Amino acid sequence: MTAAHADLLTDRLADRPSLADGAALWRIAKDSRTLDLNSSYSYLLWCRDFAGTSAVARGEDGTPVGFVTGYVRPDAPRTLLVWQVAVDAAQRGRGLAAAMLDGLVRRLAAEQGVDTVETTITPDNTASERLFTSFAARHGAQVTREVLFGTPLFPDGPHDPEVLYRIGPLPPPQH
Known part of the structure; x- marks a missing residue:
C-alpha cells in the first residue's frame, strides 16, 4: 500500500458524521460497555453541532462502525478535546480507532491549525x-x-x- 493510498483510506475512515448517524453512534457507545453512555439526544446533537470536529468510520454498506467525537476548546483554539472513541465489537482489532483519530487530527490540523490533542482516561x-x-x-x-x-x-x-492526557505539539500537516 502506498502512502497516498493509506492517506485516502484513513480519510475515508474519518468521515464527518451526519445527523442520521446519531442513533448508530449511541448504539455503538452503548454496546461498548466501557464508555460513559450519554443520552441518545446528546449523540444527535453531537452529530449536528460537532460534526466538523468528529469522525465516523463506515462499513461497506455505509453504516457507522466506529466514531471519534471531539471539539476544539473555545479557550484553546488549537486544541482538540477528544470526548469519546468507540468501535463496533465486530470491527475491533483492525486499527480502526487509530485510523479515525489520525484522519480527524490531520483534517483539523489542515483546516483549523490544531496542534494539540487532549482526552481524559480513567x-x-x-x-x-x-x-x-x-x-x-x-x-x-x-x-x-x-x-x-x-x-x-x-x-x-x-x-x-x-486523567487528562495532553499530546503535543504535533508536527504541522504535510502537503
Whole structure:
C-alpha cells in the first residue's frame, strides 16, 4: 500500500458524521460497555453541532462502525478535546480507532491549525491509554498527564478520576 493510498483510506475512515448517524453512534457507545453512555439526544446533537470536529468510520454498506467525537476548546483554539472513541465489537482489532483519530487530527490540523490533542482516561482504561500513547509516538509528540477531574467532583456515585492526557505539539500537516 502506498502512502497516498493509506492517506485516502484513513480519510475515508474519518468521515464527518451526519445527523442520521446519531442513533448508530449511541448504539455503538452503548454496546461498548466501557464508555460513559450519554443520552441518545446528546449523540444527535453531537452529530449536528460537532460534526466538523468528529469522525465516523463506515462499513461497506455505509453504516457507522466506529466514531471519534471531539471539539476544539473555545479557550484553546488549537486544541482538540477528544470526548469519546468507540468501535463496533465486530470491527475491533483492525486499527480502526487509530485510523479515525489520525484522519480527524490531520483534517483539523489542515483546516483549523490544531496542534494539540487532549482526552481524559480513567486509570483502568488500558485500551484508551494505548490508543493515545501510540498516537503520540506515531506523531513524535510529548504526552503529559494530570488528574483533571478527581473522584470527589462526580455527583452521581463512585467514579474513577479522569486523567487528562495532553499530546503535543504535533508536527504541522504535510502537503
